[in-house]
Amino acid sequence: MVVRVAQCTIDVEDRDLMVAFWSAALGYQVEQGDDGSAKLWPAGQPSEGAPTIWLQGSGTAKQGKNRLHLDLVADTDPQAEVRRLVDLGARRVDVGQTGAEGFTVLADPEGNEFCVLDAAPTR
Known part of the structure; x- marks a missing residue:
């Protein structure tokens, strides 16, 4: 089980x-x-x-960095989705990423971090 x-x-x-x-x-x-x-x-x-x-x-x-976060995947263009989420109130955040990752880190209006993946996870 x-x-x-x-x-x-x-x-x-x-x-x-x-x-x-x-x-x-x-x-x-x-x-x-x-x-x-x-x-x-x-x-x-x-x-x-x-x-x-x-x-x-x-x-x-919220206090401190999340220990667990959501990874979201867009149906179409991930960067267009990032722009839409920012328009809704999210903001880009730096949690130490290098820029070569396959995701964009955002925070919701209360600061909870989440990622928008460039592609769906694979096995």
Whole structure:
């Protein structure tokens, strides 16, 4: 028996800001809770293994570098996707990359790092 990634949880200070960013970035639907949280899930008929995103209200700002982050892949042009994400509120960040990597490092509006890969991972 094995397990699979079912959901990614992100602690957030401003739920509404982060819901707006991540739902637009991923094209996910939103269900907001009364407890300061929100669940985001793929629109339409997602595959059984498609992960959801849980935005968990923390009441505090992010501190330090992420120990775990999302790697996203674009359906088409990765650099066009990077520009779209920046227009939505992401920003480019330097975490020590050399410029020769096959990805672009960004941070969401609250500073959580994530990557946009140049191509989907292979085995």
